[in-house]
Amino acid sequence: MSTLNLHRLFNPKSVAVVGASEKKSSVGFSIMSNLLKNGFRGDIFPVNPNHTSVMGLPSFKNIEEIESDMDMAVIATPIQFVPPIVESCGKAGLAGAVIVSSGGKEIGKQGQAIEAKILEKAKKYNLRIVGPNCLGVVNTSKALNASFAHLSPLSGKIAFLSQSGAVCTSVLDLAHREKIGFSHFISLGSMVDVDFADMIDYLGSLSSVESIVMYMENITNIRNFMSAARAVSRIKPIIALKSGRSEAGARAAASHTGALAGEDAIYDAAFRRAGIIRVNEFEELLDCSEFLSKLGRPSVSGLTIITNAGGPGVMAADALASHGMEPVQLSSETIEKLDKILPENWSRANPIDILGDTAAEIYIEVAKICAKSEETDALLLLCSPAGTMDTFKLANDLTNFLKTLSCPIFTAWIGGDNVQQARQVLNQAGIVTYDSAERAVRAFKNFYQYGRNIETLLEIPVRTDKKLIINRSKAENIIKKAISNKVDSLTEIQAKNLLQSYGIPVNTTQLAESEATAVRLSEQIGYPVVLKICSRQILHKSDCDGVILNLKTAGEVKKAFAQIIEKAKEFAPKAVIEGVTVQAMQNPADYELIIGAKTDPNFGPVIVFGMGGVMTEVFRDTAIGLPPLNRLLARQMIEETKISKVIKGFRNFRPVSISLLEELLIRTGRLVTDFPQINALDINPLMVENGEITAVDARVIVCKPSVTSPGHLIISSYPWQYERKDYTVNGHEFFIRPLRPSDVDLLIEHFYSLSPKSIYMRFFSPVKQLSKTMLIKLTQIDYDREIALVALMGEGKDKKMVGVCRIILESDKTRGEFATAISDGWHGKGIGSSLLKQCLKAAQSRGVKHVVGFVLAENTQMLMLGRKLGFSLKRASNSGEYEITIDFENMHFD
Secondary structure, three states, X not given: OOOOOHHHHXXXXXXXXXXXXXXXXXXXXXXXXHHHHOOOOOEEEEEOOOOOEEOOEEOEOOHHHOOOOOOEEEEOOOHHHXXXXXXXXXXXXXOEEEEOOOOOHHHOHHHHHHHHHHHHHHHXXXXXEEOOOOOEEEEHHHOEEEXXXXXXXXXXEEEXXXXXXXXXXXXXXXXXXXXXXXXXXXXXXXXXXXXXXXXXXXXXXXXXXXXXXXXXXXXXXHHHHHHHHHHXXXXXXXXEEEOOOOOHHHHOOOOHHHHHOOXXXXXXXXXXXXXXXXXXXXXXXXXXXXXXXXXXXXXXXXEEEEEOOHHHHHHHHHHHHHOOOOOOOOOHHHHHHHHOOOOOOOOOOOOEEOOXXXXXXXXXXXXXXXXXXXXXXXXXXXXXXOOOOOHHHHHHHHHHHHOOOOOOEEEEEOOOHHHHHHHHHHHHOOOEEEOOHHHHHHHHHHHHHHHHHHHHHOOOOOOOOOOOOOOHHHHHXXXXXXXXXXXXXXXXXXXXXXXXXXOOOEOOEEEEOOHHHHHHHHHHHOOOEEEEEEEOOOOXXXXXXXXXEEEOOHHHHHHHHHHHHHHHHHHOOOOOEEEEEEEEOOOOOOEEEEEEEEEEOOOEEEEEEEEOOOOHHHHOOEEEEOOOOOHHXXXXXXXXXXXXXXXXXXXXXXXXXXXXXXXXXXXXXXXXXXXXXXXXXXXXEEEEEOOEEEEOOEEEEEOOOOOOOOOOOOOOOOOHHHOEEEEOOOOOEEEEEEOOHHHHHHHHHHHHOOOHHHHHHHHOOOOOOOOHHHHHHHHOOOOOOEEEEEEEEOOHHHOEEEEEEEEEEOOOOOEEEEEEEEOHHHOOOOHHHHHHHHHHHHHHHOOOOEEEEEEEOOOHHHHXXXXXXXXXXXXXXXXXXXXXXXXXXXXOOX
């Protein structure tokens, strides 16, 4: 839904507990007990018709009997009684209710019906619902523990979210042992209303939250989730453990792409696109939580490892290598300093093996030298009960020393009972410690990878004025004809015509319905040729020996035609066989690739790239991406595969143009973005010979879509519908279009076309230049959250940005705030009016109800324009600015 009322819900001044009890085995007792013993500073109202008081507080028969204002209700009654209680909460003006009651959708249709009633009643009053079937909620900064958990979380800066109450209690138990603290501890349960997207948006806005850790079983609104995660992950790490790694869907797939893009692989791609760190095990989730809790968010790459024994150091180095990393190389200065304090036979390399007989004091001195070295970004200290090393004394000595260093330091004390006491000392001191080198390295790797992912997300694309030339109408006709004829797949020829309409190179392919036609076409094309079965019902031609290569004579063509038809009828007796396609025989390929797409029921279209050919499902060397794609994302997909190392040039094979492959992926992404009717698409093989790329086989499955483009995407696409031409008051043509990530250079030029006064009017401060962070924020637009339009003049190298207007939407998408800036040389020419009107029109079409702007009193031109367009003006008290507001309820922009 949104973050509506969430701040009040999670920061209540008063809490009603419906189902409060003094019976020690009851949930109502646990919730009351946690609220009281945790020191909640607000009012607590027990609600139980069978009691006059609960735990020393007056008890009320129902919500209506409470005359005081309330913010939150915790409902712990049998679920069949919950809907009328929710109605009472709504009427009483509460912000939300936390429903811990079980018996909802998890029990079947009866429970689903109850949950539907709960949501129906809550929506009437904008009452937010957490649950049902949840453990409750905790906000440590407000001493609020509105849960029936057996422990109260320690205070910290990690927000933890979970669908499972059992996972919540397990995490809580282990977090106490490891001294991991939390800002919020939220059990979401069935998520009838408040879901992961809402919580990410809300927690992302809080300074008290530095990172978000989640246990997930499913996502209710993937598009909202992706939008929220992409926005927040750029500023705060998000870690997710997603359960349910099933390949059942992939096994049932009807295409190569379907088999390669299983549900779990798509989650991987989605999380990577959103900047989320995905972990695979419960232990790893805790390890990352500990790393975050005690070290914050380290942005590091150069890892130095110190060990008192060779084996653990080797294991740490091996663990790094398994993640494509290696320890940082020690500088000659560092080695020289270490030579002075270590035995002659020390390793002189990283990992630094100081030997088991070395005293604790020397270990600490080595750590000091390394922590201060230029090459070390982070330090991993390994210790095992080897030689004469006193592991407990070393841990004690380290606790004081490590606090003096700014370098991120984490440890692994490896062993059993002999080192357990030492680990407890480190934990008590707030030092990250693990029981194996591999666990320590894995936690480090996750945050190193997070940094790399964010760098990629924030990379500024290269500007290009090259347009993607496509023939959309031709593609539309092909797809419409197939659907109107009630067929679910295109023939090979139709599929290749579709690809060709979007600029994807294909080989010449013609249909022969008889032996004679096959011979005639073969002679036209020129021998040798290839014959392939043409039938919509035969998914993979090689399954029925439906491909015969290198036919050099008319006799061979006749024989092959008959053989293919016969084999196909044996393989699929009910299949409709349209004939055989005739194609020129290709020279042996240097490489065979695959580009494909499929529509996932949850994620919409997904793109696949990798090693192609008939063995593609065996080798499974593929990467998955989510459209819309740009060059950066396409390149990232290519580089995830092993085949990428080969196609850049291997032995005497010519390299493939990576730029061309990027473009083909972008074109494929655009095709499935434009047409939700495409259910699956295979280009396999995409043959590469002497650097030339050709699609020699293609399959496209179509269906009648349930939504129109771009409603089938989970990531907002470039909104082409906002493009238009317009003219200044003196007749100069300019072009309005949405802002693109590659517009950075144009935006910088536009900024320098503004006078200091114009800059102050726009930013309310004397901004001297746009930093990289600002440029990324201003150009990498999530069009689900923002509308940003620019006015352009000129073409090619002469193109100039002369105006920018944007509306940033609030999380409930019903209200937005606008800002605009026009180059000084173009003031008063109608560009600002045209841009703002187009932005307002776009906002209105998306259901926005109100748009507000803040304008300095001296910005008389903007105030005049506001009045002209129908804004109401209100002077802010004790301020030199106006708040101008437009309400769309009785207004329409043409």
